[in-house]
Amino acid sequence: MKKRLVKTISAVLAGVMACTVAACGKPAEEDAWLEKACPDKDETAEELYEKALQENILVVYTVSTRATKTKEAFExxxxxxxxxxxxxxxxDLVEEVEKNYYSGNSDCDVIICNDNSGEFKSRIVDTGIAVPYLPSDIAGKMKDPESNVMGSFTYEAEMLFYNSAKYDECPIENIWELVNEEYKDRIYMPNPLHSFSTYAFCGGLMCVEDELAGAYKELYGSEPDTDGMSVTDYFWKRVSENIVFTNSSDEVLEALGSGSADFGFMVSSKQRFAGLGYDMAPVYRLEPFSGCRTSYSAMIARNSDNINSAKLFIRFLYGESDGKGEGYKPFSTDGTWSVRTDIPDGNDVPLDEIDLFVPDQDVLTENREYLEKFWTGILETKA
Amino acid sequence: MNRKICKLLTIVLTISLLYVPGCGFGSQPEILHVAIPYSDNIPDIDTNYYINYLEEKTGIDIVVSFVKIESCDEYLKMLFDSGAEIDIVLFGGSFVPGDGVLEEYASRGDIYLPDGEYKYVSEGWDTPAGAGTVLWINKEWLVNLGMPIPKTSDELEDVLEAFKTGDPNGNGIHDEIPLAGSAGEYDLNPVEFLMGSFAINDPYHSRMTADGKRIWADPAYRDGIEYCRGLYEKGLMDKGVFDCSYGQLCEMVNSPVPIVGAFTSSSIGDVIYRGNPEVMARYVHVPPLTGPAGEAYAMIPENKHKIGAIILSRSEKKEEAQLLLDTMMSEEASLIARFGEPGVDWDYSDGKDISIYMTPSTIITKNYIRDVVQNKNLNGVGPMAVPEKYIYGVTWNGLNSDAEYVDARAQMAYMDFFVDPGGELPVGNAELSEYLDRHMIAFVTGEEDVRSDSIWREYVSGAEEILH
Structure with missing residues (x-):
């Protein structure tokens, strides 16, 4: 059973590699790089370490500061x-990685990025600028072989949190209640045009529009009068009247902590700071959704000069073969869920007990122009 | 024949040299000698974008003299004692004149003041003055110890105690400094932050309120000093805090092995080295702490116009000097001085973005050139007048370790802890400030007993004497 799974994953990965190379028509020297890099070759950590010692400093582009902890443990x-x-x-990470690649710069070796908006997939993965690496001794332990294509090493969520200092329990049961006037300027959310996970949630709602409409009917007993808009657009247009847009989830966390916000959409991993005294609690149950599942990818940047170090670092990040390695520990916190069967979730409540949807990245990519225009319009009204 | 050709050539050459197209006689660019503090961040002044822009805009040839003396006051003394050919001195960074220094030279007639005032200020480079200082705490240590961010002065003491005894950096050595600082600047002195849990604290105005209340004589102020004395006595505040230099503080905070639990500064970027995301990720701001009487105040900032430049009275090119400095104060030049080359390092925003202060954005930064090696501007040196909408309208550059972004979040968290001064704050009395600062240190270190009523009375009457 396990062997079959490994084979499937290897085949998927090989397929991705073949497709990306063929699709891009890489010049000979890049194919030579791929040949040299051998991302599908099985090597032990010891073998990689020995070769990595001959290489230069490993450069990691990351969207998560937790990677600094992994770096310390790795060193x-x-x-x-x-x-x-x-x-x-x-x-910015996608931009930089692309810029590096097209200018022939090999500045980056490993990419750690939120992979949910479709942007990372379409610009970096599908073009072959990032190369997945998953050794078979780890690949066989993944919960979802599909996500391996994206090099996902941890699951998170972009979801709703409430101010637990103000409310003993979440004061709403239906997402449409967020449009209530009492929450004017009391909901904080990162600008979806600058946050992949927020974009995935905002845009991804169009994939589950029937459920969104159903929740409206359940709350108000009738269909929403959207004035020709889609239900998703109508929802965001209404709720954005109550939203204070921020740059990042950190500001949402701080707004909840200081009491400026009643609700906040943010990445679930910020839950790890609850112990620091930020008064916030996750909304696990909400009709129809509290948020969407997201994940983080780790991949090798094509043209990396430090390929063995990069492979070793990614192995380390996955928690090594036995799942007990130190590299994944900074990512195994409240608000995160393991991608591996042999590593327990960081969060007490499992993913399947939370009202989340999984956004279709292809839909997000196809509708990018529309979504950008829509959200630009929303942000303009806030200016 | 040859002589004739030579003569002819000489005439032609002479004429061609004199009649440079478009210049004509007497239109050689005026030369201004400008003194600028030396900075490693400005590698080549001749090709500096801002200098070239100013030269082009004014037609003035700027000849830069780099000042390598670190003390601005020392340099000014040497400058005015000598006959050095300098027309303008630019200030910025740590190269700023001490209190009253410029006034003294001006009263002697050494400084030329157009319209009788210091027009050439620097507004827009520093973090917008909100809180005079911010407490930054090591959140990783809090997580390791399972403790929340303190909200009261008592909770802070518990946290500092745990930092001291709980080996939060996990190296098995008692090398943790729970609360570090330096007395060189008010914002770096943790006592100044801590006093806000007891009384309104305004060291920049001799610790007096707009209505003349003497905070320094208030029982609440004394309670604050007693609290700090307690921390110091228990080794929770670094014993070397009042002797520690700014550089030493930076070294401690930036140590690869984390050894500092908390420190204060008005900008985190003043203490944590640029390009150090690991260290930056360690610290988070702590809003002002509530004291035993329920008080919590943010330290009142200096709010003083910083002088960006002066013109020397002995300059024979005062008109040109004014032209140059007026140009530097223009919006266009100020934006270059603050953000770099337009279109390359920054652009105007269409307002659809969110600024770091969560307002509609006005400026999009493309290259972050502050405090890094660059050749686009003078890295904060010189006069500028950046309009407020641009100061507060900067977008986040996406870096979690962006000091401006970290500062902005802290400033917003401190916003609710400001007191309305209720009028114009008094001008600081240098003698009184020095007296109060000296006694504060003496009380905290135990050199003088703050708990002794007679010593306290003596201290208060000493301050009163200065005022009278």
Whole structure:
């Protein structure tokens, strides 16, 4: 059973590699890089370490500062290897990686990015600019082989939180209640045009529009009068009147913590700061959805000069073969869920007990122009 | 024949040199000698975008003299004592004149003041003055110890105690400094932040309110000092805090092995080195702490116009000097001085973005050139007048370790802790400030006993004497 799964994953990965290379018509030297990189070759951590010692400093582009903890653990586990972390916001990371690639620059070795908006997939993965790497000893332990194509190493969610200092329990049961006037300027949310996970949630609602409409009917007993708009657009148009847009989830967390917000949409991993005294609690049950599932990818940047270090780092990030490695631990916190069967979830409540949907990335990619225009319009009304 | 040709050539050459097209006689660019503090961040002044822009805009040839003396006051003394050929001095960064220094030279007639005032200020480079100082705490240590961000002065003491004894950096050595600081600047001195849990604290105005109340004599102020004395006595505040230099504080905070639990500064970027995301990720701002009487105030900022430049009275090109500095104060030049080359390092925003202060954006930064090696402007040196809408309208550049973004979030969290001064704050009395600062240190270190009523009375009457 396991062997079959491994084979499936390997076939998927090989397929992705073949497609990306063929689709892009890479020049000979890049195919040579791929040949040299051998992302599908099985190598032990010891073998990679030995070769990595001959390489240069490993540069990691990441959207998560938790990677700095992985770096520290990696450098301690593999003396002689150095990692440089560059923290970037998702859209900027994609931009930088693309820029590097097209200018022939091999500045980045490993990419850690939120992969849910379709942007990462269409611009970086489908074009072959990032190359997935998943050794078979780990691949066989993944919960969902499909997500391996994207090099997902942890699951998270973009979801609703409420102010737990103000409310003993979540004061709403239906997402449409967020349009109530009492929540004017009391809901905080990152600008979806600058946050991949927020974009995935905002745009992804169009994939589950029937459920959204059903929730309206359940609450108000009739169909929404959308004045020709789609139900999703109508929902966002109404609720955005109550929203204060922020740059990132950190600001949402701080607004909840300071009492400025009653609700906030943010990445679930911010839950790890609840112990710091930020008064917020996740909304696990909400009609029809509290948010969407998201994930983080780790991939090798094509043309990386430090391929063995990159592979070793990604193995480490996945928690090594036995799942007990230190590299994944910074990511195993409240508000995260493991992608592996042999690593327990960081969050007490499992994913299937939370009202989340999984956005269709292809739909997001196809509708990008429309969604950008729509959200630009929304943001303009707030200006 | 040869002589004739030579003569002819000489005439032709002479004429061609004199009649440079478009210049004509007497239109050689005026030369201004400008003193600028030396900075490693400005590698080549001759090709500096801002300098070239100013030269082009004014037609003035700017000849830069780099000042390598770190002390601005020392440099000014040497400058005015000598006959050095300098028309303008630019200030910025740590190269700023001490309190009253410029006034003294001006009263001697050494400084030329157009319209009788210091027109050439620097507005827009520094973090917009909100809180005078911010407490930054090591959140990783809090997580390791399972403690929340403190909300009261008592909770802070518990946290600092845990930092001291709980080995939060996990190296098995008692090397943790629970609360670090430096007394060189008010914002770096943790005592100044802590006093806000007891009384309104305004060291920049000799700790007095607009209506003349002497905060420094208030029992609540004394309680605050007693609290700080307690922290110091228990080793929760670094014993070297009042001797520690700014550089030493930076070294401690930026240590690869985390050793500092908390520190204060008006901008996190003042203490944490640029390009150090690991260290930046360690710290988070703590809003003002509620004291035993339920008080919580943000330290009142200096709010003083910083002087960006002066013209020397002995300059024979005052008109040109004014032209140059007026140009530097224009919006166009100020934006270059603040953000770099338009279109390359920044652009105007269409307002559809969110600024770091969560307002509609006005400026999109493309390249972050502040405090890094660059050749686009003078890295904060010199006069500028950046309009407020641009100061507060900057977009986030996406870096979690962007100091401006981290600062903006802290400033917003401190917003609710400001007191309306209720009038114009008094001008600081340098002698009184020095007296109060000295005694504050003496009380905290235990050199003088703050708990002794007679010593306290003596201290208060000493301050009163200065005022009278």
């Amino acid at each position: 301690a586990a593999y003396p002689g290897l150095c990692v440089e972390i560059r923290d970037l916001r998702s859209p």
